[in-house]
Amino acid sequence: MCGIVGVISDEDCQKYIFDGLKLVQYRGYDSVGICQKNNDTLKVDKVKGLIDKLVCKTSNLEGCKVAIGHTRWATHGSVCEENAHPIEGKDKEWVIVHNGIVENYQQLMCNLQREGEVFKTQTDSESIALLLSLNNFDDPIKNLIWTIKQLKGSYAICAVKKESNNYIYAAKNKSPLYAFCNDKITMLASDPICFPDGDYYKFEDGEVCVAKKGEIVFYNLNGVVIEKQKQKFQPIREKADKGDYEHYMLKEIYETPEALKNLTKNFLNIDIKNIKKLKFSNVKLIGCGTAYHSCLMGAIYFRKFLKIDAEAIYASEFRYGDYVIGSKTLCIFVSQSGETADTIAALLKAKTKKAKILSFTNVPYSTISSLSNIVIPISAGPEIAVASTKAYSCQVAGLYLLVMALKGEKHYYKALKQVCELANETEKFFINMADFAQDIAQKQKVFFIGKDSDYVTALEGALKLKEISYINCSALPAGELKHGTISLIESKTPIIVIITNKNLYEKVMNSALEAKSRGGKLYLISYKPPEICELENFEFCLSLPKVAQPLLCVVSILPLQLLSYNVSVLKGLDPDKPRNLAKSVTVE
Ligand code: M6R
Numbered sequence: 001m002c003g004i005v006g007v008i009s010d011e012d013c014q015k016y017i018f019d020g021l022k023l024v025q026y027r028g029y030d031s032v033g034i035c036q037k038n039n040d041t042l043k044v045d046k047v048k049g050l051i052d053k054l055v056c057k058t059s060n061l062e063g064c065k066v067a068i069g070h071t072r073w074a075t076h077g078s079v080c081e082e083n084a085h086p087i088e089g090k091d092k093e094w095v096i097v098h099n100g101i102v103e104n105y106q107q108l109m110c111n112l113q114r115e116g117e118v119f120k121t122q123t124d125s126e127s128i129a130l131l132l133s134l135n136n137f138d139d140p141i142k143n144l145i146w147t148i149k150q151l152k153g154s155y156a157i158c159a160v161k162k163e164s165n166n167y168i169y170a171a172k173n174k175s176p177l178y179a180f181c182n183d184k185i186t187m188l189a190s191d192p193i194c195f196p197d198g199d200y201y202k203f204e205d206g207e208v209c210v211a212k213k214g215e216i217v218f219y220n221l222n223g224v225v226i227e228k229q230k231q232k233f234q235p236i237r238e239k240a241d242k243g244d245y246e247h248y249m250l251k252e253i254y255e256t257p258e259a260l261k262n263l264t265k266n267f268l269n270i271d272i273k274n275i276k277k278l279k280f281s282n283v284k285l286i287g288c289g290t291a292y293h294s295c296l297m298g299a300i301y302f303r304k305f306l307k308i309d310a311e312a313i314y315a316s317e318f319r320y321g322d323y324v325i326g327s328k329t330l331c332i333f334v335s336q337s338g339e340t341a342d343t344i345a346a347l348l349k350a351k352t353k354k355a356k357i358l359s360f361t362n363v364p365y366s367t368i369s370s371l372s373n374i375v376i377p378i379s380a381g382p383e384i385a386v387a388s389t390k391a392y393s394c395q396v397a398g399l400y401l402l403v404m405a406l407k408g409e410k411h412y413y414k415a416l417k418q419v420c421e422l423a424n425e426t427e428k429f430f431i432n433m434a435d436f437a438q439d440i441a442q443k444q445k446v447f448f449i450g451k452d453s454d455y456v457t458a459l460e461g462a463l464k465l466k467e468i469s470y471i472n473c474s475a476l477p478a479g480e481l482k483h484g485t486i487s488l489i490e491s492k493t494p495i496i497v498i499i500t501n502k503n504l505y506e507k508v509m510n511s512a513l514e515a516k517s518r519g520g521k522l523y524l525i526s527y528k529p530p531e532i533c534e535l536e537n538f539e540f541c542l543s544l545p546k547v548a549q550p551l552l553c554v555v556s557i558l559p560l561q562l563l564s565y566n567v568s569v570l571k572g573l574d575p576d577k578p579r580n581l582a583k584s585v586t587v588e
Helices: 013-027 051-057 105-114 126-132 140-149 248-254 256-267 272-276 289-306 341-352 367-371 390-407 414-420 423-440 453-469 478-483 502-516 532-537 549-570
Strands: 003-009 031-037 042-048 066-072 094-102 153-161 168-173 178-181 185-189 207-212 215-219 282-287 309-314 329-335 356-361 374-377 445-450 472-477 494-499 521-526 538-543
Touching: 003 013, 003 094, 003 153, 003 168, 003 207, 013 031, 013 051, 013 066, 013 185, 031 051, 031 094, 042 051, 066 094, 066 153, 094 126, 105 126, 126 140, 126 153, 140 153, 140 168, 140 207, 168 185, 178 207, 178 215, 185 207, 248 256, 248 423, 248 549, 256 374, 256 390, 256 414, 256 423, 272 390, 282 289, 282 341, 289 309, 289 329, 289 390, 289 453, 289 549, 329 341, 329 390, 341 356, 341 367, 356 367, 356 390, 390 414, 390 549, 414 549, 423 538, 423 549, 445 453, 445 478, 445 502, 453 472, 453 494, 453 549, 472 478, 478 502, 494 502, 494 549, 502 521, 502 532, 521 549, 532 538
Parallel strands: 282 309, 282 329, 329 356, 356 374, 445 472, 445 494, 494 521, 521 538
Antiparallel strands: 003 066, 003 185, 031 042, 031 066, 094 153, 153 168, 168 207, 178 185, 207 215
16 A cells, blocks of 8 residues: 556656655555666665655665655564665665565565565565566566466556666556556646646556656556557546645644535536435445445445435455345445545445445546546545544535435535534634643543444544544444443543434433543533533533534534644644544555
8 A cells, every 4th residue: 555656757757756655645655665777776765654754865866767656554573774765686686566465475585585586575565576577588578477476465556677768567456556658747646636637548457568758658467568548538536735724634633624615616516316316225334444334334324314224334444245235225435535445345236136326435537436437536636644533524525415405405405505604713712722722632532422423423523533643543432431431431531422402401411410420521522501400510511502303413523633733732733634544555
């Protein structure tokens, strides 16, 4: 699960690689590296850490006409400079960058060691670099084809060869790879966002290519040249910058109201009749992480407003579980990136069961979008921070709009308009949460409780806080505390209580007070301020602005996102790039 970029250009190769790597960093940022090539020489530089460190370390190779770069999310082998890509093969003849997993690498390693090859890294990728030198074919593309025929698993590979033409050899199976070519520059990348504006090629599985200046020649695995059509250029994911914000995450939280406006505008173009025509009687909503939480919220909407049997399922569970689905099932896949490996696999499984496929994604050209019968754009705009914020709000709001439209509500989008007006509230939340964060930043563990949709908000709030502050957080349905977890409540353990439904106020409050009586400290986020007589129960209270009840969950998550952000910053961490994570999880 890494990002790769390759470039052939008479000038500025290094710059193109660094700019490209910054754009695919969402795929991993444990280590980063570059290989520059002129006709004869290959020069590799790599570092553990971020691109700026690599930029400082890398000097220009004179006459450089080709370069490949890689930003890594470690799967095989620890995070260290040695395991960073590019990876050099025997005698540094071939140098490669690889995204994916070579599943049979143990077997390949044994075979290669028997042949006398020495592994210098702990990576599965090194087997590719070593295999490339094993034969002496007349044309390097044959080395690549022979090599990938030995591989099981997923790969996008860019390879360069010493003392040879200024070409890049590339191959793809299951991991994304794109190519671009005009008369000035030829590029390869994990994401077309790296390319200049213009039509580009999308590799299919089992395709390889030789990329040259001004030309890309594609082959199938029999070594036969194939003709490929270019993908029509459409303004790709906008390229984002931080503006005046210190972090992307904060900027993206503040962008939520605008994102919701875009969602509403784009949703009005969706032809609901096409979705009704799918004639489904039950719904499965499938996603991972934050997107799974959106699915939970969507399932609540389907059950509550359409009285349809609806269930949210983790994609990683769906792909191996025995869920009952068929042609009457509408499977809704939710994914910000549209590239999450588990979600893609779940979607392919649902297809084989003849389910109807609708997806919510933020990237129109993503794999999930291209595999779906109907796509509803999340319309959140670029989300760079690893922690998903505005995309979550748009996913939940989008599912609400879908359910309301299916219900035949005439002015279904009006309630959401109210939420879009909340731009000023974000600032108020920020101030409140900056204060509250001082207290939470000192803690080892935090609990979140709520009922029904507030339990989902609790789950998402807990995920956000643990993801970027490394505090152990748990979320529970309020009534479940007493069935075991209450034993973890000690003196001053923080319990964040979320209530947006007045019918549940007393029930949730009872559970909260049970925890308080064991020494817990209560922090309340509620649709209304507590009564004066209740005030002493809470260390902190935040009342939410008035919007339609089913959409209060889109509002109540904002202070929790801001709390997480503030705690992360107070702890001196980088909220945009939490440890061990990547924005897009493209491996199983
Ligand atoms: O791109 P996706 O929405 O499919 O990603 C799913 C999860 O990996 C993602 O939501 C993850 O949980 C976030 N980092 C949470 O903030």
